[in-house]
Amino acid sequence: MRNILKKxxxxxxxxxxxxxxxxxxxxxxxxxxxxxxxxxxxxxLSISLVSFATRGFNQNRIFMKFGIVYLFVPIVDFLHTLAYKGMGVFRNWTANQPTQFWIAGRSLEVLGFFLILFFPKITERALFFLFGPLTAFLISAVWFGFFPDCFVEGSGLTVFKIAMEYLMVSVLLLVLIKCMRSRDTSISVLRRSIVSAIVFTILGELSFTLYVDVYGFFNFLGHVFRFVSYLVILNGVIVNSLKDPVQSLLLELNREREHLEEVARRDTLTNLFNRAHFNEWIQRQTKHAALCKIPLSFIMIDVDDFKKINDSFGHITGDEVLKTVARCIASSIRSSDFAARYGGDEFIVVLHDASEKQAEQIAQRIREKVAVSKELGLNVDISYGVAELEPGADHLKVLQKADEAMYRMKKAKKAPLDIQG
Incomplete structure (x- = not known):
């Protein structure tokens, strides 16, 4: 009851x-x-102030990025206010210049949303050095008269002004979809605020396509929507950076934990998965494959004469050989497949929903890529063995079968040399 009364x-x-x-x-x-x-x-300006004031302990950099955007947008808004028809600050100006400032300010705001959401890696420094000169350019364009006309006394809004409003609405809709789908934790803490701000901004822009008189109702309504959008962003920044800085810290720690888990699953030399992760992954994958009745195919790969390469050219060259083979493997398989360094110079590839014949083709493709690779300046060859895992079968036996096939290939390559000896 109390909550209902409060609402x-x-x-x-x-x-x-x-x-x-x-x-x-x-x-x-x-x-x-x-x-x-x-x-x-x-x-x-409060958005900027709060963002800058909390930068020392707030690990979520998206606050700083919004702070930079809303440092420059109010500058244009201030000029829009002073230039408004009837204010008398700029005596020779008409209703056109404040409307131009309005389009300039909203363009900066929409651009900020777009860059922050679609280019999350953009730095605060890059935003600052982009928005600073851009703001100065837009102000100069209006001041010196080379900004396109937006309002003509007697006839109202120009085609350019209306087109710009619809363009900004279109961009905001893309940003809205991106925000709703984003799994970035730095965005998720502000998702509700960003979504609400975008919706109110869109409503404001649509309102500004409908007025004829700069003192009219839709002009009034558009300014209200724009103010609410600012207020929503400010509330989100304050709640998440002042009232709950611990949440931001926990999100950062969670990202760091996920990063460390990913590092722990990878082989540091080849960047393929390591054997420990393979052993864990294959247990789940075989159960899933048996349940869905999907075949898996194994490819065991071994670098021929790897010990001789190490002894003749050194371990650094040996490492480069392993990295080259790993790159050839990674570029030959699908995103649904799995590749790991099994140990030493051995690799394991698991192909999802693939037959033994298909696995043979992939293995041959990998071998050809290794053979034609010119990165090392020496001839490198691999041996491989393939085996298909039927749904419900023991993967260890199939793995052993692929391993035995690999050694048969390796032995077959050495047989002619043995006969000659």
Missing amino acids: FAIIAAYTSIFIALLFVARKNYLLYHSIIEFFAIFTG
């Missing part, structure tokens, strides 16, 4: 604020516009 009180408060703003807009639109814009500017 009702919040809804009532927001509704009252909306009605009060609408009343002010009807009485004095310039006063309303100044109020809503300065609150939006203050909110945007």
Whole structure:
């Protein structure tokens, strides 16, 4: 009951604020516009302030990235406010210039969302040195008159302005989908805030395609939606960086744990999986294959005369041979297949839903790639053996069968030399 009353009180408060703003807009639109814009500017700068203030202990760098974006966007918003029709700050300007500043500011904001969501590896430094000059360029374009017209007195919005609004809405929809699907933990903590902010921004942009009068209702509504989008982002940043810094730290520790687990599963030399992970993985995979009645095929691979290579050319060359073979294996199999360094100069490949005949073709392809590789400057050959694991069969016996086939190939290569001897 208490929660219901609390929600009702919040809804009532927001509704009252909306009605009060609408009343002010009807009485004095310039006063309303100044109020809503300065609150939006203050909110945007607060996002930056909180982000920068918490950078020392906040491990989630996405906060800093939003902080940089909302450091520059309010600058353009401030000029938009001063230039608004009726303010009298820039006497020779019309309703066109503030509308141009509006498009410039929203373009920066949408670009920020796009870069943060689609290019998560972009650094704060790169964002800063991109948005700084870009903001200066857009302001200069409006100031010196080479920014495209956005509003014409007497006829309203230009085609360019409306097209830009729809373009930004399209980009925001892509960002929204990306955010909803992202598994990045740094984004997940802000997902609700980002999604809400994008939705309100889209509603704002659509509102700004409908007005004819800069003092009209849809212009009023668009400014409200934009302010709410800022407020949602600020709330998300405060909640996640101030009220719950431990959560951000735990997320970072979780990423580090996942990274260490991945490292523990890999062979440090070849970057293929190691034998320990293979032994763990094959148990689960064979059960799954038996349940789904899917055949698996094994390929055992061994580098011919590897000891002689080490003795003749040194262990560094020997390591390069192993890395070359590993690359040839990795480039010859599918993402659903599995490859590991089994030990020494031996490798194991497990092909998902593949017959022994298909495994033979893959193995031959790997051998050909190794043979034509020119990276090492010496001739390298491999021997291999293949065997198919029928659903429900013992994988150890099939593994042994592939191993025996590999040694038969190796022995067959040496047989002519033995006869000559």
